[in-house]
Amino acid sequence: MTIEHHEIYKIAAHHRFQWEEAQQSHVILFPEGMVKLNGSAGEVLSLVDGKNSVDQIVASLKEKFKDVEGIEKDILSMIQFAFDKAWIEKAN
Amino acid sequence: MATQNNGVAASVTHTQPLWLLAEITYRCPLHCVFCYNPTDYDKHTQNELSTEQWINVLRDARKLGALQLGISGGEPLLRDDIEEIVVEAKKLGYYSNLITSGVGLTEKRIQAFKEGGLDHIQLSMHDITEEINNFITNTKTFELKKKVAAMIKSHGYPMVLNVVIHRYNIGHIKEILEMAEALGADYVELANTQYYGWSLVNRNQLMPTKERIDHAEKVTNEFREKVGNKMKVFFVVPDYFSDRPKKCMNGWGEVFMIVTANGDVLPCHSARVLPNIEFPNVRDKGLMWAWQDSPAFNRYRGDSWMKEPCRTCPEKEKDLGGCRCQAFLLSGDAETADPVCSMSPHHHLIEKAIEDAQNPALQAQPILFRNDKNSKKIISGEVKDLIKDFHATP
Numbered sequence: 009m010t011i012e013h014h015e016i017y018k019i020a021a022h023h024r025f026q027w028e029e030a031q032q033s034h035v036i037l038f039p040e041g042m043v044k045l046n047g048s049a050g051e052v053l054s055l056v057d058g059k060n061s062v063d064q065i066v067a068s069l070k071e072k073f074k075d076v077e078g079i080e081k082d083i084l085s086m087i088q089f090a091f092d093k094a095w096i097e098k099a100n
Numbered sequence: 101m102a103t104q105n106n107g108v109a110a111s112v113t114h115t116q117p118l119w120l121l122a123e124i125t126y127r128c129p130l131h132c133v134f135c136y137n138p139t140d141y142d143k144h145t146q147n148e149l150s151t152e153q154w155i156n157v158l159r160d161a162r163k164l165g166a167l168q169l170g171i172s173g174g175e176p177l178l179r180d181d182i183e184e185i186v187v188e189a190k191k192l193g194y195y196s197n198l199i200t201s202g203v204g205l206t207e208k209r210i211q212a213f214k215e216g217g218l219d220h221i222q223l224s225m226h227d228i229t230e231e232i233n234n235f236i237t238n239t240k241t242f243e244l245k246k247k248v249a250a251m252i253k254s255h256g257y258p259m260v261l262n263v264v265i266h267r268y269n270i271g272h273i274k275e276i277l278e279m280a281e282a283l284g285a286d287y288v289e290l291a292n293t294q295y296y297g298w299s300l301v302n303r304n305q306l307m308p309t310k311e312r313i314d315h316a317e318k319v320t321n322e323f324r325e326k327v328g329n330k331m332k333v334f335f336v337v338p339d340y341f342s343d344r345p346k347k348c349m350n351g352w353g354e355v356f357m358i359v360t361a362n363g364d365v366l367p368c369h370s371a372r373v374l375p376n377i378e379f380p381n382v383r384d385k386g387l388m389w390a391w392q393d394s395p396a397f398n399r400y401r402g403d404s405w406m407k408e409p410c411r412t413c414p415e416k417e418k419d420l421g422g423c424r425c426q427a428f429l430l431s432g433d434a435e436t437a438d439p440v441c442s443m444s445p446h447h448h449l450i451e452k453a454i455e456d457a458q459n460p461a462l463q464a465q466p467i468l469f470r471n472d473k474n475s476k477k478i479i480s481g482e483v484k485d486l487i488k489d490f491h492a493t494p
Binding site for chain 1: 116118163164165167168193195219220258260286287289329334
C-alpha cells in the first residue's frame with residue numbers, strides 16, 4: 009500500500025521508537041527484534057508522531073535542511089519503507 | 101578486533117550486549133523434555149540473586165548498551181519480585197519481555213505488569229492435543245495455556261507464541277498454526293529443537309526425520325501465504341539438517357549476554373558445559389568487567405582461536421565456526437569446527453545422531469524429564485549410560 013500524503017501516521021502498536029545514548033542513534037524496538045536507524049531515518053521517524061501529516065513532515069524537514077537537494081523524495085521513500093516494514097501505521 | 105601475540109583476543113571490545121537474558125530462576129513447575137537448561141541445574145538453584153542484585157544487573161547492562169530484556173527461567177513467575185523488576189526495566193528504557201509457561205500468571209499480576217510497563221509476553225505452547233502437551237511437559241497445563249493466551253490478548257499485549265517442535269508435534273504444524281491464529285497470535289515462533297541440555301539427553305526420542313521437517317516447512321510457508329501480514333510466523337531451521345552451522349549467538353560475546361539465577365554471566369545459554377572456562381559472576385567484579393575484560397568473554401571473540409578447517413575457510417566470518425558448545429558436546433573439543441559443518445572432521449557424529457534417532461531400540465530408551473530428581477541423578481552419575489555419548493556430563 010502506498011502512503012497518503014495528507015494522512016497522519018504514528019509508530020505502530022507494540023513498537024517503540026527511542027534515542028539510544030550508547031548507540032548514538034534512534035532505534036525501533038519490537039517483539040523479538042530491533043532496528044538501529046541512521047541519522048536521516050531517525051530524523052524523519054521522530055516526526056512520525058501521530059500529530060504531523062506526511063505533507064507537514066516534508067515541509068518541516070525541507071525548512072530545516074534547505075540546502076539538501078531532492079530531500080522530499082528521500083523523506084517519502086523513508087516513510088514508505090517504514091510503513092512497508094510495519095514500523096508505522098495510520099494514526100486513526 | 102585487535103589480538104595479542106598469544107592469540108587471545110585483546111580485552112578492548114566495542115561490542116554491546118544488545119540482548120540481555122535474565123534467567124531469573126531455575127525453578128520450574130513444568131518438566132519439559134526439550135528444556136535447554138543445564139541438566140545439572142539442581143546445583144544452581146540455591147543462591148538466587150536478590151531483587152536488588154537484579155536491579156543492579158539491569159542498570160549495569162543498560163550502561164553497556166543493552167536494549168532488549170528477556171525475563172526467563174525456569175519459570176520466572178515463581179519469583180514474586182517480577183513486578184518490581186519490570187518497573188525498573190521500564191524506567192531504564194528496556195524493551196522488556198516476559199518468557200513464561202503461563203503457570204502463575206493471574207489477572208492481578210498481568211495488570212501490575214501492564215501498569216509497570218512490561219512490553220510483551222512470550223507464551224510457550226506445545227501442541228493442539230492435550231495428550232502431547234501434558235506428556236511433553238509432564239504437567240496438566242493444556243487448558244491453562246489457552247486461558248493465559250486469552251488473558252494476554254485482553255490486556256492489549258502483542259501475543260507471541262513459542263512452540264518447540266519435535267517428533268511428537270511436527271505432524272501438527274498446520275493445526276498448531278490454526279490454533280495460534282484463532283487465539284489471535286501476532287507472532288509465532290516454530291522453534292525446531294536444538295540439542296542442548298535436556299533435549300540432548302533425549303535426542304533419540306525427539307529428533308524428527310528430514311522428510312518431516314521439510315514437510316513442516318512447506319506447510320508453514322503455505323500458511324504464511326494464507327495468513328499474510330496479520331501473523332508473523334518464524335520457522336527456526338534445525339541445524340543438524342543443514343551443511344553449514346549457525347552463527348551461534350551472532351558471535352561469542354558480540355550482542356548477547358545471559359545472567360543466570362545465581363549470577364553467572366554467560367555469552368550463551370549453555371556455555372557452562374564448556375571445560376576449563378571460569379565464567380564471571382555479577383557478585384565478583386561486576387557486569388562491565390564480565391562483558392569487556394573477563395577471559396571467558398574474550399575466549400572465543402573474533403576468530404583467532406580457530407583451528408583448521410575453520411582457520412583458513414573462506415566462509416569463516418559467515419558462521420564463525422558455529423557453536424562452541426555443540427562442538428564440545430559432540431566431539432569433546434570446544435575449539436574444533438561445529439560438527440554440523442560438512443567440512444568438519446566430526447561431521448559423521450551428526451550423521452550418526454540422525455541415524456540413531458530412527459533406530460527403534462534407541463527410541464525406546466526411557467525419556468528423561470527435566471526435574472529435580474533427574475537432575476540429581478545426572479549429577480550423581482546414576483544415569484550416566486544415557487549420556488555416555490556426550491561430553492556434557494558434570
